[in-house]
Amino acid sequence: MSKSEDGLDLSRRDLLRIAGGVAAANVLGAATWGALELMVPSTVDAWHKSVCRFCGTGCGIQIGMRDGRILDVRGDELAHNKGVICVKGSMTRALPYVEGRLTQPKVRRNGTLVEASWDEAMGLVAENFKKIIAERGPDAVAFYGSGQLFTQESYTANKLFKAGIRTNNVDGNPRLCMASAANGYIQVYGKDEPPGSYVDADHADCFFIMGANPFECHPPIFERIRRRRAAHPEARIICVDPRRTLTAERSDLHLAPIPGTDLLLLNAMAQVICEEGLLDTAFVDKHVRFSDGEETVDLPAFRKFLEKYRPEAVEAELGVTAPQIREVAFLFARSKATMSLWTMGLNQRVQGVALNNMINGLHLITGQFGRPGATPFSLTGQPNACGGVRDTGALSHSLPNGRLVANEKHRAEVEQLWGVPAGTISPKVGYDAVSLFRAMEDGRVQAALVMCTNPGQSMPAADRCRAAMDKCFLVVAEAFADSETAQVADVLLPAALWIEKEGVFGQGERRYQLVEKLIDPPGQARSDLAILVDLADRLGYGALIKARTPKDVWDEWREFSSHSYYNFKGMTYDRLRAERGLQWPCPDESHPGTVRRFVEGEDPFVTKGAGFEFYGQPDKRAVVFLRPYVPSPEKATPDLPLYLTTGRVLEQWHTGTMTQRIPELAKAAGDARIEIAGSDAWKLGIKDDDRVEVKSRYGVLQGRARVLPQGRPGLLFAAFYDAKLLINRVVADNVDPTSKQPEYKVTAVALRRLEA
C-alpha cells in the first residue's frame, strides 16, 4: 500500500477498481465506480470543462481549480464518456506539478546541454536548418511529430514543412500506432477514420475485441461494454489475443492465436460465413465490391480464395480450434448487432493493413454495418492522433483531409487552398518513421525537429534509433528534461503541457474537443504552436504561416476542411466551448455532427434514397479484399524459441515520461517486468523476480522476470513505459509494406536466467 498526497491508501488493487469500475468490482469485491470512491472532497473555486491528456478515448473531464492551482479532476457527466474516467485521467491533476519539467531552452556546447535564451536557441535552430537546406536540399531536414500535439500544431507543422520548406519529411508517432488502421479504412471505404462511434457499444449484442485490451488501455469503453453485457445477458464478449489479458479474463470467449497468425482466423471466419449461408447477400449486392488488390473480382472468386482457409485447414498453424472458429463466425454474423474493436494487436503487424481490410470486410459481408451497435471500430492510443495527424495529413505520404502526396490532383488542391504556387508541394513521398531514422543514420537527413514525442524509447530497435539521432542536428521540443530523446538533443526547447496552452484534440470517434488554457506553463516553456510560428518567421515563411493563434489556425483549418468529405466547418470555437465536442462531418453551424458515417439520415453526404453510400469510392461501394495470409518474418527458431509481445498496463501511458512521474501511478505499476509463462519458466529455471536476459536479432537487454502460472507457453510480454527496461531495444523493426507501421507485436527472442 502507498499513501497518496491526499492521505488516501492506494494499491494496484484500488487502481484496478478505479479502472474497471463495476467490472473490476465483481472481481475485487467493490460495489461502485472506484474513481468516485477515491475522489478527494473538493473545495475548489470552479470546475472547468477539459479533455484528458492521455489516450484516444478522449474522455471529457472537469478540472477543479482553487487559487490558480489544480486541486481535482473528475469525469465530465455530460461528455461522451458519461463521467467515467480511468485512474490515469483522475491523476492528471498532479501532472503539471511533477518533478523534472524543462523550464528553459538548452543548447549543446562541447557535448553538454547548457541553458540558453529562446533567441539563442531558436537562432541556432534556424541557422542550422537554413544551412543544411541550402547545401543539401529540403529533403535533408525533417519534422517528427506526435498524436499528442494539438490539431493546430500538427496542421501548422505540416504546412510549414510541405508548403514552406518543400519537403514531405513530415512523420510522427501515429505511424507507430495507427497507420495500418488508417490505410485499412482508406482502402475499404476510400476515407479514413471509423464509421461508427463509442455509443455503438450501448447497442451491440456481440463484441469482437481483437488485438486490444480495453479493460486496461481504454477503461471507460470497456466499462460501457460491461454495462451492456450486464443489462443484456444474451450479449457476448469475444476476445482474440495471444495473452490472457484482463480483458480476456472478463470475456465470454477467449481465443488465443499463435502470435502473427491471426489473419488465418479472419479468413477462416469469412470462409465459414460464406459456406454456412451467413452472408448478407442484399447488402453485398448493393454496397460491396470484391478486389484482389489489383482488380475487381466477383463473389465466387472470393469464395474460391477462402477455400484454403477452412477452419480444419488452419487450426494447427493458428492455434485456435476449428469449432472455436465456427462458433465465433456464427456469433459475429448472427448477432443482432456486432461491434468489432481493435487496436495495436492488429495495427502493429507486417500484415496490419490486410488485417484491417479483413476485419472491416467481415462487417461488410455480414451486413453488420451502420445500424446502432453494428460497426467496425479501431480504438486509438493517443489523444489527437486521429484529429491532429491523420486528418491534417501530417504524415510523409499524406496531405490534409485524406489527400495523398503522390496524387497530382490532390497536391494541386492543397496548393490552391494554401495559396502557394503550383508545384510547391514535392511529389516525392517523404520518409516514414523507420526510414526517417535510417536516413539520419546515413546522413540523408541531417536536421530534425522532434515535437512532443520520445522516439528514443518508442521506436523499435531503439538503440539503433538513438544512435541515428546522435548523428543528426536534433531539435527536441519537450515538457521534460530527461526523456531518452531529450538526452541526445542538440537543442532542447521547453514545451507547455496541454492545459498550459489552448488547442483542439480529435479523439477516436471523429470528435473534436476544445482544450482551454487553465494555467501558465512553468518558467519559459512555450506552446508548440508558438515554437513553430517562431521557426517559420526565422526561416522566412512568416507570410505562409499567417494564422498565429490557436483560434486563427482552427478557423483556417475549418475552412480548409469544407473542401472535403471531412467537412467540419460547422465546428466553431463558440460551439466547441459550449458543447462536449462534435463529430465530423459537421458542415454547418446548425449540423449536430455525425454519429454514423455512410448512413442515410445521419451522414450529410449520403444521397437521399441510397440507404448506405460509400462516397469515398468512385463506384460508392465499399471494398472487401482477398488478403492471403503471409507468415511473419519473425518466426520462432531453435535459437530464438519464444515470441515477445509488448504493450501497455493500466497505470502507465506510452513511454512513461508523464505517468512515471506521478507517484501513485509509479508505485502502482512498479518497474516493468518480463512476463513469462510458468511452464517456460520452469523449463528455463527462472523464478519470479530473477534477473533475466532477453536477446533478439535487434538487441539484448536485462530485466527482471514475472512468472505467470497461467501464462501462455512460448510467449513473453513486457510493457514499454519503463525507460530502465527499454524493451524496444530488442523489438523487431519489420514494417507493413503499405502502412510502414512496425510489427511491435511479434519478435522472436531467447531468454535466459542470469546469475545473481
Ligand code: SF4
Ligand atoms: Fe484519459 Fe484514456 Fe483514461 Fe479516458 S481512458 S481518462 S482518455 S487515459
